[in-house]
Amino acid sequence: MGIQTTRIYRFDASGCNGCDIEVLEILALVSVAELGIEIVETPNDANVLLVTGGSNLKSKRELESAYAAIQEPRLVIAVGSCAATMGIFKGGYAMAGPIDAIIPVDLYIMGCPPRPQVILGALADALQLKVEGMETLLRTPQGFRGDPHVDQGKCIGCGACANVCPADAIEIVESGTERLVRFMRKDCIFCASCQEVCPTEAVELHVGDKAWVRKKDASTSEARLQRRTCLVCGTPFLPDAQMNWAMSRVEEKLEMGTGDRSKLQRSLSICMQCRRKSIGEVREAKTILASLASRASGRGARC
Ligand code: SF4
Ligand code: SF4
Structure with a gap:
């Protein structure tokens, strides 16, 4: 300078x-x-x-x-x-x-x-x-957690990190067919709550980054997720990755046949507004899940 x-x-x-x-x-x-x-x-x-x-x-x-x-x-x-x-x-x-x-x-x-x-x-x-x-x-002081970085490949766009962030440093932006999970370093207080809550270990606090910048908005880390399009109204809603993750969690715990799987997949491809209108489909998915769960609990599995 x-x-x-x-x-x-x-x-x-x-x-x-x-x-x-x-x-x-x-x-x-x-x-x-x-x-x-x-x-x-x-x-x-x-x-x-x-x-x-x-x-x-x-x-x-x-x-x-x-x-x-x-x-x-x-x-x-x-x-x-x-x-x-x-x-x-x-x-x-x-x-x-x-x-x-x-x-x-x-x-x-x-x-x-x-x-x-x-x-x-x-x-x-x-x-x-x-x-x-x-x-x-300048050695990193003990207990310093570093800056959050989000791994695009692991993030499912669930927004849990944004919900817990005490500094409002994480924005969830719906933009056309995409959902953006944006970490704004300028607001971050390095508390690590996002890392702790993330269900897929997509956020990691990196020690060693410089915690000073010349442009306030320059060091933003973000993940972009493709949103699923509602089968009924065609509107993009939740991220595909989030729905696939939810489905894989169910499949990990419960054994299901092809028929039940495709009905659940269909239910996960209907947006909230259309779910309210076609409540029958949601009920059917709930019934399938309840019966799979009760069969599994008979075998000792936990959901
Ligand atoms: S997967 Fe992790 S990083 Fe991505 S939105 Fe959810 S909590 Fe945030
Ligand atoms: S480290 Fe804390 S303040 Fe920073 S983005 Fe994560 S939850 Fe928010």
């Missing part, structure tokens, strides 16, 4: 102070002098603005003034989920927006909060800092 002497001005736009604590924790890892940077008291003396928290109505004007006051070439680093997206404060009545809605941002450091090692790594990367022993310092 071409900054010669690095003079950082810290700005707390509003947040829970978790990120501020992690920023201060950097000093436990390495001394500021060793880093070759200076922490300055006023924006006029700075060329780097390190912002934590999303901006609220009160801090908005101060943030604009701080940005106008820092020296060129300016570098703005947004630290943490709130700075990038407003995080848990999204939708709050007093919020003015994420930092990039107020001033241009050059680098986003993800996490709620990001670990000090991650912040230090991002600073070293963005400011081209050279610190002895940096590799040891």
Whole structure:
């Protein structure tokens, strides 16, 4: 980024102070002098603005003034989920927006909060800092789970991950004949709930990825699933992979003849709206399943 002497001005736009604590924790890892940077008291003396928290109505004007006051070439680093997206404060009545809605941002450091090692790594990367022993310092901290990646080949598009994600970092988008399962890293707090709940082990948190990005929406991981077309009305509804997975689960547990299999397949190819209208078909499928299950339980199998 071409900054010669690095003079950082810290700005707390509003947040829970978790990120501020992690920023201060950097000093436990390495001394500021060793880093070759200076922490300055006023924006006029700075060329780097390190912002934590999303901006609220009160801090908005101060943030604009701080940005106008820092020296060129300016570098703005947004630290943490709130700075990038407003995080848990999204939708709050007093919020003015994420930092990039107020001033241009050059680098986003993800996490709620990001670990000090991650912040230090991002600073070293963005400011081209050279610190002895940096590799040891930046070793992934114990317990850090990494970024979620979805395996297109394993994902069935069931949406369980989106249901449990506490940060709304997973979108399920129906687009024509496709369903998209989209992981938005900018919102992710690396909690691993998606990995835990996924029935097909399609999500894995990868330790070792950089948790900082220059473009907020750049590092999205996604899976695209073909949706099944309703036999009755022709509308695409649930993903084929999800229905096939459901059918294979039934087949794993219950022995069935060709006739029952094709009736169940047909039932799984009718959308919710048409199911409500042709309830008879659904009842028939339920009856088939109930009778297969009772036969299997007679043999000791469990559904
Ligand atoms: S299969 Fe896993 S990754 Fe895919 S939508 Fe379901 S829970 Fe999410
Ligand atoms: S790790 Fe998964 S569940 Fe947790 S915030 Fe990130 S995308 Fe959501």
